[in-house]
Amino acid sequence: MLAACKGGISNWRKATEKFNEHEKSTLHSDSSQRIAALGSTPINALLSDAAPKTQNTARNVLELMFRSVIFLGKKGIAFRGDNSRDGVLYELMLERTYNLPKEREWPLLWNNRGWYNGCKCHGTIFTDTRYVDKSMEIHTDFLGFYNAPDSTGETLFKCITDVFLRLNIPIERLKGYCFDGASNMSGRFSGVQARLKEVCPDSLFVHCANHSLDLVLQEVGREVSxxxxxxxxxxxxxxxxRESSKRKELYVYMFGCDDVVNILAICPTRWCVRTIAMKCVCSSYTELQKTLKILKDDKSVRGDARAKIGGLYKQCLKGRTLFGLLCCEALFEPCEAVAKNLQSNNASARGALECTNLLRERIVALRDDTVVQGIESKVSAADLKMPDARQHRASKTPARYRHTTEPEAHAMSTWRQEFFEAVDLLTAELKRRFDQDGMKIAAPRENVLIEAANSRGQQQTLELESLHLPQLISDVDRYRQDLQLKMLGDAIGDSPCHTVQDIATRVAKLHPQARGIFQDVEKLIKLCLCMPIAVASSERSFSTLRRLKTWLRSNMTQKRLTHLTLMHVHSNILDNVDVSALMRVFNSATPERKATFGRLPTWSSRRQQNGAFSANRWHKVGELPMYGELGG
Structure with missing residues (x-):
């Protein structure tokens, strides 16, 4: 056929045969493909044009995914349901891409089954750290949850040291720690506090003030009938x-047009929050009597419940019950007021001891006949069953020693005796529970600073040897430290200082050169501020855990649980997070992600408007100041 192309076809009888033979040749196929390609776009050009569009769509979906995760993490909402397609994150992404057809078809919206894995967390502890920054402000930061294999003191101590190691914080900088009274935490020989004391001899241990107050009331409730x-x-x-809607409706009906007083259950763990439940029962005592009277004769109530209701009704008719309610209200109410103050982030050892002394004085004031007589008058006015004055006591004095037929003691005298017993026991337990070695050292440190700040122009002898200062502060010149304390009162102003926090606020406002004079005093101030008194802020992390680890997320891994809790607890930090920086970190992890999402922009509009925020915020937790506290 090549010859025909050069000189033409000479034998037309065989032209059709030659043409058919030429169509089967490789030369004809290659030529046909080249001619067809002349009028179309090359494939490499098509791929080059499609790749940026696909990567742009992928970047949009990735940003939507990051912002959706941030939103759900801040609000503590479950990401998924029973499966990967029945979750809030999946539905939220579909809702956000409703008017974006290309993003809606992206595989990330449906191929998310591999994001979740099922590893149950059986035992969890948490770590919070308290530190003071250069501006003399106290910070209590949640660091995460730790899945401990058991709850022995040795294991928990290893968990704590591992946290310090991961955050690159020398454990020798630990100056104070606060735990509850469990033996594995507060044990003198093998507890966590004993092991930390061996590593950090200068550190102080304080038994949580709120737990101590709870134990005081628990002891009273166990010993006084x-x-x-x-x-x-x-x-x-x-x-x-509360267990039956029918009974609750009957109870509400008894109030008529008056405001209904809701009945509250007693908190099973916190003894300092039971006053409200007692007040509700006292204020609705008459309505409760009527409700129980109707229910005890109601045949529709099952037998065991009706028997229990009958017993409560008989107890409700007795004056002793109302007397006990009023007595417990008088005992528990001041304790609850003190407990709320002990939960403050600015609580100090000196303040805790002063609150305890005021509480003890208030409880001692209840040991008065006029107080008991006032309670007895309220009980008598309630028209309840009172003890018979003619009834003798069960255990009587032998007849040969008695020369009268009058009763030896009225039954109401027994009530007075039990109330006074509760008062005495509460007073003694307050003194015993708050007589702690850590409190005895931490409170005098605060007293020295406050006395020095309030002694303007006065010469005072400050005894620093009895403060058991750590090695870091003990190494400074004693004369220089004493001189700085004497100059402190003249530098911070005329208004008196009542707390170390007041002193820290005024020292932080000094000129940098003037503030440099009090370097050693600043160390003592930071040492007092970072000392924990209660673990209330740490227990709020468990409240967060209760909201986050629901039935929908019972199979969440420990790593995912910690990350989600960090987002939920530190939601204020998420408001300033640079999503573009996080996307770049995510994109640079693997080559596949780089090919999928392409090159991400270096600067985001948020960074340009609000200033830069480091994407490695959580990688810099190890740069905490030297003064720290661990709560758990």
Whole structure:
């Protein structure tokens, strides 16, 4: 056929045969493909044009995904449901891409089954750290949850040291720690506090003030029968009324047009928040009597419940029950007021001891006949069953020693005796529980600073040797430290300082050169500020855990749980997070991600408007100041 192209076809009889033979040749196929390609776009050009569009769509979806995760993490909302397609994150992404057809078809919206894995967390502890920054402000930061294999003191100590190691913080800088009274935490020989004391001899341990107050009330409730019976009665009433909607409607009906007083159950763990439940029972005592009277004769109530209601009704008719309610209210109410103050982030050892002394004085003031007589008058006015004055006591003096037929003691005298017993026991337990070695050292440190700040122009002798200062502060010149304390009062102003926080605020406002004079005093101030008194802020992390680790997320891994909790607790930090920086970190992890999302922009509009925010915020937690506290 090549010859025909050069000289033409000479034998037309075989032209058709030659043409058919030429169509089967490789030369004809290649020529046909080249001619067809002349009028179309090359494939490499098509791929070059499609890749940027696909990567741009992928970047948009990735940014939507990051912002959706941030939103759900801040609000503590579950990411998924029973499966990967039945989750809030999936539905939120579909909703956000409703008017974006290309983004809606992106595989990330449906191929997310591999994001989740099922590893249950059986035992969890948490770590919070408290530190003071250069501006003399106290920070209490949640660091994460730790999945401990068991709860022994040795294991928990290893978990704590591992946290310090991961954050690149020398554990020798630990100056104070606060735990509850469990033996594995507060044990003198093998507890966590004993092991930390071996590593950090200069550190102080404080038994949580709120837990100590709870233990005081728990001891009173266990030893005094009047208090125990009253608490059981309040809990029984709440259980009977609240467990049935029919009974609750009957109870509400008894109020008529008046405001309904809701019955509250007693908190099973926190003894300092039971006053409200007692007040509710006292204020609705008459309505409760009517409700129980109707329910005890109601045949529709099952037998065991009706028997319990009958017992509560008989107990409700007795004056001793109302007397116990009023007595417990008088005992628990001041304790609850003190407990709220001990939960403050600015709580100090000196303030805790002063609150305890005020509480003890208030409790001692209740040991008065006029107080008991006032309670007895309220009980008598309630028209309840009072003890018979003619009834003799069960255990009588032998007849040969008695020369009268009058009763040896009125039953109401027994009530007074039990109330005074509760008062004495509460006073003694307050003194015992708050007589701690850590408190005895931390409070005098604060007293030295406050006395020095308030002694303007006065010469005072400050005894620093009794403060047991750590090695870091003890190495400074004693004369120089004493001189700085004497100059402190003249530098911070005329208004008196009541707390170390007041002193820290005024020192932070000094000129940098003037502030440099008090370098050693600043160390002592930071040492006092970072000392923990209660673990209330740490226990709020467990409240967060209760909201986050629901039935929908029971199979969440420990790593995912910690990350989600960090987002939820530190939601204020998420408001300033540079999403573009996070996307760049995510994109640079693997070559596949780089090919999928392409090159991400270096600067975002948020960074240009609000200033830069480091994407490695959580990688710099190790740069905490030297003064720290661990709560758990």
């Amino acid at each position: 009047l208090v125990a019976e009253t608490l059981n009665f309040v809990q029984g009433i709440a259980t009977v009324i």
